Amino acid sequence: MSDDAEESAAWPVELCGVTESVVATLGPNGLWNAAALGLHAPANPGDPVTARTYGRTRTWRNFEERGGGVVQFTSDPREFVDAALTVRESPERILPNADAWVEVTVEAVGAETAGDTTIRTWELTPVAAGTIAERVPTINRGFGATIDATVAASRLDVPGFETDALLDRLGYFADVVERCGGPREREAFARIDDATGWRDRAAKRRRGDEEGNMSSGTGT
Incomplete structure (x- = not known):
C-alpha cells in the first residue's frame, strides 16, 4: 500500500x-x-x-x-x-x-x-x-487486444472451447498489437507467447492444413 x-x-x-x-x-x-x-x-x-x-x-x-x-x-x-x-x-x-x-x-x-x-x-x-495514481484516460487498441488475448489464451485446452477458433483470435489480436500497441503492449503479448506457445501451435496447424490440401489435390 x-x-x-x-x-x-x-x-x-x-x-x-x-x-x-x-x-x-x-x-x-x-x-x-x-x-x-x-x-x-x-x-x-x-x-x-x-x-x-x-x-x-x-x-x-x-x-x-x-x-x-x-x-x-x-x-x-x-x-x-x-x-x-x-x-x-x-x-x-x-x-x-x-x-x-x-x-x-x-x-x-x-x-x-x-x-x-x-x-x-x-x-x-x-x-x-x-x-495511488490518477491518470488521464487514453484509448489504445493494442491494450484492449492484449486484455482480450489473455482471455482467449486462458481458454486453450479447456473443455468446451474450440482450440482452432482461439488460435485464430490470438492471431488477430497479435496483429492488432503489432500495428497499434506500444512497447508495453508488445512486451505483454510476448509474455502470452512464452506462457502458452500459441504461435507454434498455430504454425503447426497451418502446416497440417497445407499438407491436407496438397494430399486432396494429389488425389483428384
Whole structure:
C-alpha cells in the first residue's frame, strides 16, 4: 500500500459492464497470489458487485479460506498477462503498477456447472480502498487486444472451447498489437507467447492444413 493512497470504504472507480481487474488473495504459504478477475457491475445502484471463479483455482481456494482479497486496477497490460496466465505470488499485496486498490470481503452466492468446471459467483463488499495514481484516460487498441488475448489464451485446452477458433483470435489480436500497441503492449503479448506457445501451435496447424490440401489435390 502506498503512503500516498487516499483511503475510503467505497469502490475507487466507477464500474460498468464487466471491468477487468487483478485480485490478490492470501495463500496458505503466506504469499499473495495475483489473478485476473472480471468485476460485474450491478444492474441496480446499491446492489453488490459480483465476480466469478472458474474451477478449483488459487483464487477460489483463498476466497473460501480467507473470505476476501484486494482488488486492484492498473493500466499496465503486463500485469494482466502475468495475473491471467502465470502463477504470480508476492509478499506484497499491492501491485507495483496499481493505480487504485480496494480490499473486499467475499460471499459465495451461486454456483453452476459447465462441463467439468464449477463456476462460482461471489458478492464483493468493499471495506477499505485507496487511490495511488490518477491518470488521464487514453484509448489504445493494442491494450484492449492484449486484455482480450489473455482471455482467449486462458481458454486453450479447456473443455468446451474450440482450440482452432482461439488460435485464430490470438492471431488477430497479435496483429492488432503489432500495428497499434506500444512497447508495453508488445512486451505483454510476448509474455502470452512464452506462457502458452500459441504461435507454434498455430504454425503447426497451418502446416497440417497445407499438407491436407496438397494430399486432396494429389488425389483428384
